[in-house]
Amino acid sequence: MNGCIVAFCCEHSAYPAADLAGKLRLHYPENIRVIRVPCAGRVDVIHILKALEKGAAAVLVLGCEDGACHHITGNTRAKERVKYCNMLLKEVQIDGRPVAMFNLSPNAPHKFVSAVNEITKIIKESGR
Amino acid sequence: MATPFREILKTKDFVVTAEVGPVKGSNVSKAIEHIELLKDKVDGLNVTDNQSSVMRYPSLGICLLIKEHGGEPVFQVTCRDRNRLAIQADLLFAYSRGVSNVLCLTGDSIDVGDHKEAKQVFDLDSVQLIHLVHTLNSGKDMAGNELDGGIDFCIGTTATPSADPLEPQLIKVEKKLKAGVSFIQTQAIYELDELKRFTEFVRNRDEKVKILAGIVPVIGAKMAAYMNENVPGIFIPQHLIDELAQAPKGTGVSKGIEIAARMIKQIKEEKICDGVHIMFIGREEKVPEILEAAGLL
Amino acid sequence: MIIAERKPMEEIKQAMAPYKKVLVAGCGTCVAVCWAGGEKEVEILASQLRLARSAEGNEIVTLEATVERQCEKEMVEELKDKVAEVEAVLSLACGSGVQTMAELFEDKPVFPAVNTTFIGMPEKEGLWVEMCGACGDCVLDRTGGICPIVRCAKGLLNGPCGGTRKGGKCEIDPEKDCAWVLIYRRLEKQGRLDLMREYYSPRNFRAVKRPGRVQAVKA
Numbered sequence: 001m002n003g004c005i006v007a008f009c010c011e012h013s014a015y016p017a018a019d020l021a022g023k024l025r026l027h028y029p030e031n032i033r034v035i036r037v038p039c040a041g042r043v044d045v046i047h048i049l050k051a052l053e054k055g056a057a058a059v060l061v062l063g064c065e066d067g068a069c070h071h072i073t074g075n076t077r078a079k080e081r082v083k084y085c086n087m088l089l090k091e092v093q094i095d096g097r098p099v100a101m102f103n104l105s106p107n108a109p110h111k112f113v114s115a116v117n118e119i120t121k122i123i124k125e126s127g128r
Numbered sequence: 129m130a131t132p133f134r135e136i137l138k139t140k141d142f143v144v145t146a147e148v149g150p151v152k153g154s155n156v157s158k159a160i161e162h163i164e165l166l167k168d169k170v171d172g173l174n175v176t177d178n179q180s181s182v183m184r185y186p187s188l189g190i191c192l193l194i195k196e197h198g199g200e201p202v203f204q205v206t207c208r209d210r211n212r213l214a215i216q217a218d219l220l221f222a223y224s225r226g227v228s229n230v231l232c233l234t235g236d237s238i239d240v241g242d243h244k245e246a247k248q249v250f251d252l253d254s255v256q257l258i259h260l261v262h263t264l265n266s267g268k269d270m271a272g273n274e275l276d277g278g279i280d281f282c283i284g285t286t287a288t289p290s291a292d293p294l295e296p297q298l299i300k301v302e303k304k305l306k307a308g309v310s311f312i313q314t315q316a317i318y319e320l321d322e323l324k325r326f327t328e329f330v331r332n333r334d335e336k337v338k339i340l341a342g343i344v345p346v347i348g349a350k351m352a353a354y355m356n357e358n359v360p361g362i363f364i365p366q367h368l369i370d371e372l373a374q375a376p377k378g379t380g381v382s383k384g385i386e387i388a389a390r391m392i393k394q395i396k397e398e399k400i401c402d403g404v405h406i407m408f409i410g411r412e413e414k415v416p417e418i419l420e421a422a423g424l425l
Numbered sequence: 426m427i428i429a430e431r432k433p434m435e436e437i438k439q440a441m442a443p444y445k446k447v448l449v450a451g452c453g454t455c456v457a458v459c460w461a462g463g464e465k466e467v468e469i470l471a472s473q474l475r476l477a478r479s480a481e482g483n484e485i486v487t488l489e490a491t492v493e494r495q496c497e498k499e500m501v502e503e504l505k506d507k508v509a510e511v512e513a514v515l516s517l518a519c520g521s522g523v524q525t526m527a528e529l530f531e532d533k534p535v536f537p538a539v540n541t542t543f544i545g546m547p548e549k550e551g552l553w554v555e556m557c558g559a560c561g562d563c564v565l566d567r568t569g570g571i572c573p574i575v576r577c578a579k580g581l582l583n584g585p586c587g588g589t590r591k592g593g594k595c596e597i598d599p600e601k602d603c604a605w606v607l608i609y610r611r612l613e614k615q616g617r618l619d620l621m622r623e624y625y626s627p628r629n630f631r632a633v634k635r636p637g638r639v640q641a642v643k644a
Contacts, residue, residue: 046465049472053479088469091434092477208579212627234586237578239597248579255583256627270627288587296585296609299621303583306624315587360588360596 002055004031005119007062008047010040012070013106014062021109028113029120031057039063040101041074048085048099058098058119062112065103075103098122130200133172133229134282137311137338142396143403144424145172145202145313145340146415148194150185159190160197162412167199169419171403174202174231174313178209179409180359181241188218191227202284203227206235211251212260212270219264223279231284231313232257236360255300258283258307284311286342289326290319290363298329305334312337313405315361316344318368320394327401339401343392345408345418347384349373385414389421396422426546427455427519428553429462429539434473437515440536441474441485444512449474449538450504450526451491452518459553461539462517464491470517470538495522501529508533543575561633567620569611574628576604582625584608 009015015036021028033056037043040063048059061082063075082101089095098119104111136143146169148162166173173194177187191201203222205215219230234254238246252260260270267278285304291297304312312330317323327339344362346352349372352364368387375383392404408415419425431437441447449471457463471487478485488507492500495518504526508514513534516523519541527535543555558574564582565572574580578597584605588596593606612618 046468046472049469049476053472053475088473089476092438092473092480094476094480234579234581234588236588237597250579250581251630252627253579253581253583254586255624259624259626286587288589291585291587291589292591293589293593293606293609296603296605296621297587297589299609299618300583300585302622303624360586360590363591 003057004033004055005029005058005060005116005123006033006035006051006056007060007116008035008037008040008043010063010075011036011038013064013068013104014040014102014112016106017062017104017109017112020107021112024109026109026113028116032116039069039071039074040078041069041071041076043078043081045081045085045088048082049088052089052094052097052099056097057123058100060115060119061099061101062115063101063103065105068105096126098126129198130167131171132282133200133202134310136171136200137282137402140171140403142424143172143311143338143340144170144406144419145174145403146170146406146412147174147176147409148190148412149176149179149409150187150190152182152184154185156185156190156193159185160193163190163194163197163199165413166415167194167197169416169425170406172200172202172229174204174405176409177204177206177233177235178241179236181208181236181238181243183241183243188222188227191222192225195226200229201227202229202231204231204233205257206233207250207252207254207257208235208238209249211249215252215257215260216264216269219261219279219281220275220277223281224277228280229282229284230261231286232261232309233286240358240360254285255303255307258285258304258309262308282311283309284313285309286315287312287326288315288361289317289322290315291361292363301330302333305330305337309337311340313340314342316364316407317341317391318364320391320398320400323395323400338403340403340405341391341395341401343388343404343406343418345381345384345388345411345414346372348380351380381411381414385418385421388418392418392422392424396424426458426544427521427541428459428543428545428555429456429519429541431461431466431470431517431539432537437470437536437538438474438477441478441513441515444485446486446488446511447474448488448490448504448507448511448514450495450514450516450518451489452495452516452522453491453493454495456518456522456539457491460551462519467491467517470515495519496525498525498529501525505530559633560628561637562629564625567623567625568608569615569617569620571604571608571611573604573608576602576607578604580628581605582628 051059069075102115175187175190187204191203194201232254238248261283264279287301349369352369355362449467451462451467508530515538517538523537544557545553545555548554555575560574589603593603595601595603
C-alpha cells in the first residue's frame with residue numbers, strides 16, 4: 001500500500017463511478033487502491049488511520065451527493081469523521097498526508113477522476 | 129485619635145467612608161500618603177483584602193498603619209484566601225492592636241485575579257463569617273472554646289442592590305441582617321431607584337443598621353464597558369456610559385467625579401440612606417475632590 | 426458518572442517517549458461513555474502514537490486491551506499476560522483505574538492518558554457538566570436538588586455571592602448559571618423558599634477524611 005491513494009468508495013455512488021471511469025478509459029493515476037464499502041458512513045476513523053499506518057500517501061472517502069445517501073445520514077457522518085481524522089493527524093503532526101471527502105453520483109466518472117487528480121496534486125506539492 | 133466607627137454610626141447623620149487599596153509589594157509609602165490624605169476627611173477607612181483576587185499587601189497591615197497614623201480602619205475580610213482558623217486568628221490579632229471594625233465579604237473568585245491556579249479556600253461564606261465574629265465577640269471560638277482575651281468588633285457587610293435577579297440576593301441580605309450587622313456598604317450604585325428599593329427592604333427588617341451607598345466613579349465609557357464585563361457586582365447603566373462618552377477628551381476623570389458627587393448630593397439631600405462608601409482604587413488622591421464637590425468637606 | 430478528558434497529545438507522547446512496546450489500556454465504563462477512554466479511543470490513540478513514532482523514525486509497538494471496569498482487580502488481572510509483554514502501560518481509565526493497574530502490576534510504569542475531571546452528566550450529546558462534589562455530606566434536600574458545593578463556583582452554602590452577572594450567570598463564567606439563582610428558581614417553583622431563607626452553618630470539610638474509606642455491607 002506504500003505511497004498509494006486509498007479510496008473508500010461507496011457502492012451506491014463512487015464505486016460505480018470509478019468503474020465507469022475505467023470503462024471509459026479516463027486517465028487517472030495508477031496508484032489507487034479502491035475499497036468498496038456499503039456506505040461512506042461505514043468508514044470509521046480507525047480505518048483511515050490504519051490505511052495511513054500501512055503507508056498510504058492519502059486517503060479518500062467518496063460518498064453520495066448531499067441528500068442522496070441511501071442510508072440517509074451516512075455521507076454526513078463520513079464528512080464529520082474525515083474532519084475529526086484530520087484533527088487527530090494534526091495533533092501528531094502527520095497532517096502532511098491528505099485525508100479528504102468527496103461527494104458524487106454513480107454516473108459521474110469525471111468527478112471520481114478529478115477527486116483523484118486533486119489529491120495527487122496535493123501529494124506532489126507536499127513533496128511526498 | 130479618631131472617634132470609634134461604631135460610635136459615629138450611632139450618632140452621625142451622614143456617614144462617609146472611603147477605601148485604601150494596598151499595593152503589590154512591601155512598600156507602604158503610598159498607602160501612608162493616602163492614609164494621611166484621607167484619615168481626617170472620612171469617618172472610616174476600609175482596606176481591601178487581596179481585592180479582585182490580586183495578591184497585595186494585606187488589609188490587616190494597612191489597618192495597623194491607619195491606627196498608627198490616628199485614623200479609623202475598617203478591616204475587610206474575605207473568605208477566599210483563609211480558612212476558619214486563620215480568620216479567627218487574624219481577628220484576635222487585629223483586635224489586640226486596636227482594629228475593631230470588620231467588613232465581612234465572600235470575596236471574588238480566583239479566576240478574576242492574577243494567581244489563576246491558586247486554591248480557593250471558601251471554608252466559610254460571608255453569612256457564616258458574620259456569625260463567626262459574633263461568636264468571637266461573645267468570648268468563644270467557633271469550636272466552643274473559651275477565649276483568653278476576647279474581642280468586640282463592630283460588624284459590617286456588603287450587598288449588591290443592583291443584582292439581577294435581585295430576589296436571591298435579598299434573601300441573602302436578610303440572612304445577614306438576621307445574623308446581625310451594624311453597617312452595610314453596598315456595591316457600586318448608579319441608579320438611585322435601586323438604592324431606594326434596597327434601603328426600604330432593609331429598613332423593613334432592621335431599623336438600626338446603617339446603609340452606606342457604594343460610590344465608584346467611572347472615568348470613561350470604555351472603562352465603564354470594561355467594568356461591566358469584568359468586575360463582579362458592577363452594573364453601569366447605558367445612560368451613564370453615554371454621558372461619559374460625550375465628555376470631551378481628557379475630562380474623563382473630572383466627569384466621573386462630577387457624576388459621583390451629583391449622586392452623593394442627591395442621596396444626602398433626599399436622605400435615601402445613611403451615608404456613602406467611596407471606592408476610587410488607584411486614585412485615592414482624588415477622593416477629597418469628590419468629597420468637596422459633594423459638599424462633604 | 427466519572428467524566429474524564431484525554432490529556433494533551435504532547436504530554437502523552439512525552440510520557441511514551443522512552444518506551445518501545447506499550448499496552449494501551451481502556452475502560453468500558455465511565456470513560457467509554459464520555460468518549461475519553463473506551464475501546465474506540467484506545468484504537469485511535471494507539472494508531473496516532475504508531476503514526477507519530479513512525480514518522481520520527483522511532484517505532485512503537487502497541488498492544489491494545491479494554492476491560493469492562495479498570496477499577497476492578499479481577500477484571501484488570503485478565504490483562505496480566507499482555508502487561509508482561511510490555512515496558513509500560515498507558516491507561517485511558519480514570520484515576521481509579523490507573524491506580525488499580527499500577528497496584529496490580531507494580532513493576533511496570535503506568536501512565537494516565539486522561540485527566541479525570543468530575544462526577545457529572547450529559548447536558549446534551551457530548552457536553553458533560555459537573556453535578557456532584559463527592560463531599561460526603563449531601564445537602565441536595567435543602568437546595569431543590571441542585572448542588573451548591575460544585576455548581577456554585579465558590580461552594581457557598583448561603584449564596585448567592587455579590588458577583589452574580591446579569592441574568593443570573595456566574596461571576597466566573599458568563600456561560601454558566603449561578604447555582605443559587607437556579608436553587609432560588611427551583612425552590613420558588615416548589616413553594617419552598619423557606620429552605621433558602623434558613624441559615625446554613627459552616628460546612629464540615631472533614632465529612633470525608635481523605636483518602637476516603639467506606640465499608641459497605643451487602644443487603
